[in-house]
Amino acid sequence: MSHSHPSFSPSAPVFISPCDTYSAEILTDAIRRSFDSLGIKREDFTNKKVVIKPNLVMKKGCEGAATTHPAVLSALLSVLDEYDCQSVVIAESGGGPYTENALHGFYSVCGIEDAIRGHKAVLNYDVSSGTLYAPDGLACKQFESIRPIMDADVIINLCKLKSHSLTRMSAAIKNTFGTIPGLTKFEYHARFSDYTEFNRMLVDLSEMLHRHAFMIDLCDAVIGMEGNGPTGGIPRRIGAILVSRNPFNLDTVASAILSCEHEVPMVAEAASRGYCPKDSADVPVLGYDWQSLIIRDFAAPDSAVTSKNPLYWLPKIAGGAVYRWFSPRPMIRTKTCIGCGECERSCPVHTIRIKRDKNGKKKAYIIPNDCIRCFCCQELCPIHSIDIKKNPVLYLLSRMRK
Numbered sequence: 001m002s003h004s005h006p007s008f009s010p011s012a013p014v015f016i017s018p019c020d021t022y023s024a025e026i027l028t029d030a031i032r033r034s035f036d037s038l039g040i041k042r043e044d045f046t047n048k049k050v051v052i053k054p055n056l057v058m059k060k061g062c063e064g065a066a067t068t069h070p071a072v073l074s075a076l077l078s079v080l081d082e083y084d085c086q087s088v089v090i091a092e093s094g095g096g097p098y099t100e101n102a103l104h105g106f107y108s109v110c111g112i113e114d115a116i117r118g119h120k121a122v123l124n125y126d127v128s129s130g131t132l133y134a135p136d137g138l139a140c141k142q143f144e145s146i147r148p149i150m151d152a153d154v155i156i157n158l159c160k161l162k163s164h165s166l167t168r169m170s171a172a173i174k175n176t177f178g179t180i181p182g183l184t185k186f187e188y189h190a191r192f193s194d195y196t197e198f199n200r201m202l203v204d205l206s207e208m209l210h211r212h213a214f215m216i217d218l219c220d221a222v223i224g225m226e227g228n229g230p231t232g233g234i235p236r237r238i239g240a241i242l243v244s245r246n247p248f249n250l251d252t253v254a255s256a257i258l259s260c261e262h263e264v265p266m267v268a269e270a271a272s273r274g275y276c277p278k279d280s281a282d283v284p285v286l287g288y289d290w291q292s293l294i295i296r297d298f299a300a301p302d303s304a305v306t307s308k309n310p311l312y313w314l315p316k317i318a319g320g321a322v323y324r325w326f327s328p329r330p331m332i333r334t335k336t337c338i339g340c341g342e343c344e345r346s347c348p349v350h351t352i353r354i355k356r357d358k359n360g361k362k363k364a365y366i367i368p369n370d371c372i373r374c375f376c377c378q379e380l381c382p383i384h385s386i387d388i389k390k391n392p393v394l395y396l397l398s399r400m401r402k
C-alpha cells in the first residue's frame with residue numbers, strides 16, 4: 001500500500017448541501033453532488049480498500065443524535081456501490097473496550113447492521129492494531145491505530161456535528177480519535193492531560209491520517225447535538241451535509257454554524273499551523289449559502305469557558321494551577337448513579353472509585369485533586385448521571401454579563 005498521498009490542501013473547499021431530513025434520496029444526491037463538485041472521481045476508489053469511519057461514541061439509537069445517522073451511511077454506501085472498490089469496511093473504535101462483543105453491540109444498537117444491508121460493505125471485527133507514524137506531528141509522532149485504518153487506501157471520515165464537553169465541538173478532527181483502539185484512548189487522555197497538548201495531538205492525528213490515505217471528511221449535520229455533547233446533549237436540527245478533503249476547513253465552517261467560531265482550540269491550532277484560515281469567511285465553500293445555517297443560540301456545553309466569559313484570560317495568564325481551579329469539573333449525581341462502574345473504567349487517571357453508600361448501594365465517587373478534566377466519565381455514563389459543574393465565581397460573573 002502506498003503512503004505517498006499528499007496530506008490535504010489548505011485551499012480544499014467545503015461543499016455544503018442543505019438536508020432537512022434523513023431521506024435516502026436527498027442524502028444520496030447530496031453526497032453524489034459533493035463528490036462531483038470536489039473533484040472526487042470513481043477512479044479514486046477503483047481497486048481501493050475503502051474504510052468508512054463513523055462516529056459510534058456510545059451504544060445509542062440514532063434518535064439521540066450522538067452517533068452518525070445510519071441513513072447517511074446507507075446513502076454513502078449507495079454511492080460507493082456504483083464504484084469498483086476492492087472492499088468497503090465500516091470500522092470504528094467507540095467508547096470503552098475494543099472487543100468483538102463490544103463492536104457487535106455498537107453496530108446493532110447504532111443501526112449500522114441495518115444500514116449496510118443490501119450494500120457491498122462489511123463490518124470490521126478485527127480488533128488488532130498497529131502503529132502509524134506522524135513525522136510532522138508537533139505533540140505526537142506516532143499513533144496506535146485500528147487495523148482497517150492501517151490497511152486503508154481510502155478513508156471516509158463519516159463524522160457527526162455536535163457540541164463536545166472536552167473539545168467544545170466534535171466534527172471531522174475529533175472523529176479521528178476513534179481510530180485509536182478502545183482503552184488506549186484513555187492512555188492518550190492521560191498522556192495529553194494538558195488541554196492544549198490534547199488539542200495539538202488531535203490536529204497531528206488528523207493531519208497524519210490525511211497523509212496516510214486518500215481521505216474524505218463527510219459530516220452528518222442534519223440533526224446535531226447541542227449542550228453537553230458528545231453523548232449527554234440534546235438533538236438540534238442543523239440541516240446540512242458537509243463534505244471536504246480538508247478536515248480543518250470543514251471544522252472551521254462547522255464552528256461558525258454552531259456559533260462557536262474561534263472558541264474551538266483544535267481548530268485554532270490547525271489555523272496557527274496554516275492548515276486552514278483563521279476565519280470561516282476565508283474558507284472556500286461551495287454549494288449552499290451556509291451563512292443561513294448559522295444557529296445563534298446553539299447551546300454550548302456546561303464545560304465551555306468561552307471568550308465571552310470575563311475570566312477567560314485570567315486563568316491562562318495566571319498559570320495552570322489557577323486555571324485548574326477555575327475550570328469546570330465533573331460531578332456525580334449520587335442519587336441517580338447506579339454504580340455500574342463505567343466511569344471508573346473510563347477514567348484515564350483512575351480517580352473514580354465505586355463504593356457502597358450507607359444504604360449498601362454502589363455509587364461512584366471522584367477524588368477531585370487528580371482529575372484532569374477530560375470528561376471521559378461524563379461522556380460514557382450510560383444514564384448521564386455525571387454533570388459538569390462550573391466554578392461558582394466564574395458562573396456568577398458570566399451571569400452578571402448577560
Ligand code: SF4
Pocket residue numbers: 332333336337338339340341342343344363364380381382383384385386
Ligand atoms: S457511569 Fe454513571 S451510573 Fe455508572 S457508576 Fe459512573 S456515574 Fe454511576
Ligand code: SF4
Pocket residue numbers: 330346347348349350351352366370371372373374375376377378
Ligand atoms: S474523573 Fe472524569 S473528568 Fe476527571 S480524569 Fe477521571 S474521567 Fe476525566
